[in-house]
Amino acid sequence: MVRQGRPTITDVARAAGVSKGAVSFALNGRPGVAEGTRQRILAAAKAMGWTPSHRGRALSTSRAFAVGLVLARPPELLGADPFFPAFIAGVERVLAERNQALVLQVVTSRRAEEDGYRRLAADGRVDGVFLLDLRIADPRIALLEELRLPAVTLGRPDVASPFPAVLVDDRPGITAAVRHLVELGHRHVAHVAGPDHFLHGRARRDAWENALRAAGLPPGPCVPADFSAAGGAQATHQLLDLADVPTAIIYANDLMAMAGMAVARERGLDVPGRLSLTGFDDTELAAHISPALTSVRTDPSGWGGAAARALLDLIEGDGGADVEMAPAQLVVRASTAPPPTPHQSPRPAGRPSRRPGRSIVTAAEIGDPS
Amino acid sequence: MVRQGRPTITDVARAAGVSKGAVSFALNGRPGVAEGTRQRILAAAKAMGWTPSHRGRALSTSRAFAVGLVLARPPELLGADPFFPAFIAGVERVLAERNQALVLQVVTSRRAEEDGYRRLAADGRVDGVFLLDLRIADPRIALLEELRLPAVTLGRPDVASPFPAVLVDDRPGITAAVRHLVELGHRHVAHVAGPDHFLHGRARRDAWENALRAAGLPPGPCVPADFSAAGGAQATHQLLDLADVPTAIIYANDLMAMAGMAVARERGLDVPGRLSLTGFDDTELAAHISPALTSVRTDPSGWGGAAARALLDLIEGDGGADVEMAPAQLVVRASTAPPPTPHQSPRPAGRPSRRPGRSIVTAAEIGDPS
DNA sequence: TTGTACGCGTTATCAA
């Protein structure tokens, strides 16, 4: 009789002349099976091409062997943000090693987001989730606690959280950008921020403000936007309509910076001659627009890997500690230059000075093709 | 005694005073249960807050209630391409309705890609998969047949395929772009293509070539690139180094077009005065660079929804038919204009003529903010 | 080491 379908653990047991239990022990490398028997069992399993049934195992262990990610972003932004694909690629590298899967959910409203987590938990689709884009007093922390769903947050929440965090610090990158501009002679450095309710948007804004204060300068105007090109363009118009036009603008992401650059050009303002701009993310395109965009490079793929490791460790029971990631680095390109009527700067401007232990690199150092 | 954990079907049966089987029949709306009994069972289930166990059901029905997507792209490109997030958002809308999950796998090599499908199939993680980025003589078709994994292809493969296809036709968009340029007076229209091995890259290239021939013009030079900004820049340099410099370039995606625009600017070529450019994808940024990019708008989210429906129908047993999607549309913006020394054009140039049943729209018509 | 119950829903078989 031809066995249809895949061999089961019972088939292996029969072939090896032992019980199911013995097979299970042998295959999981646990004590309680004589070495000779173990070999016989392993040989039989291999000969029949047996693989454990994921479904059977999931049922009996009450585990999903999968982790989840719920993305809540407006659709037009999802495509423009290079963060997620890179983050996910990093996650996958780790998951593949450990034979786990990633269940993705993309939603476009807050309601749907909560439902997403609830469904994931109710169906037992995943053993844990990633929490991205932390918000002020993020309600998802309590939700996940209620659902008893282990999680890892990207960044440290501003509310008490029982979950380990992968600490990513955007601030040094912004701080470096401000310093770079100040060294070039800028005194009016504005900021186009991300939405107020995001912790990372807030952090970038704070870093901008603090760095200016540290340089003895008053924080220039700040306009919150939504990370989209349209939002960046609108914010830039607002800033350029001011009586006291800034000589430099720090954007919370590349997309807004690129849109801002176009706005400046349409208004006849030379970049960087009249206006210096910096982005955030260091997207591939940043090096390939004209002028090439000075930006802050982060490592979303590295964060993804670290987050996946932390989450799996948490699920396995060990782990639970925060992980600190390397800070973001400024990549200097052509969109930043001394302001039109340079104040006297402490150092000769035009070539930014390098700092030891720095978070500033020039494009040439990283083999940037621009 | 307090019941810990979720109620099972056995609990419901006990509460309703019937057998497990009866409960299952009642809850799945199948005949063989008297109406009164059915009501009693449903009431009991509701009262106890019973939800079917996804794992139990998966085990007994040998189904995963999930579909898979394996993305094989170089990491730097993944972030830049707006296609995937939009496609996935469309997929999710449909999956959520039907209580299915999406298992995502991101890989960066061909080897890993094949492994990805094999793992998905071996573990029974999914009931079917999406096949994107079809290649010439795509080996994945045979692989999926071997794995007995139902699939839906995005586009029609060039090899015999047992799978339904969601037919997306990029060609009308490219054809419209060529016509638009020809009407503006261009006679030297070059193309920066996608990689040769992708069917969609090939289709766009063919459309460009055919449209030029149809206009009685010889196809200008064509340079294959890799969809990245770096590749687009390099290809543009190649084209602009030619003795016979084209007056217009059609790019296979926006990213390459934007990089090409920067190259033109760096070389002192005014866009669109000296060189007209068109992109493909109509990313959000396209409307917000300067000059705003004429591009071809597609509907990746709509394709995702259609593909998800087709795949679920296929898995359910009904369906299996191809689905045809609306063709891509050209969106005319500021990066295209008459060439520097215009040939006499059949119509007054400068304002592209509208065609009935057309695939050309102007930015104003779609409420484009540029 | 073995035997067996368990996790949970589906479905074939069979008696009423």
Place this chain on the structure above:
DNA sequence: TTGATAACGCGTACAA
């Protein structure tokens, strides 16, 4: 026609 009973799918875990 209605509904109970039991087998099934598959690996894990505990008592014997």
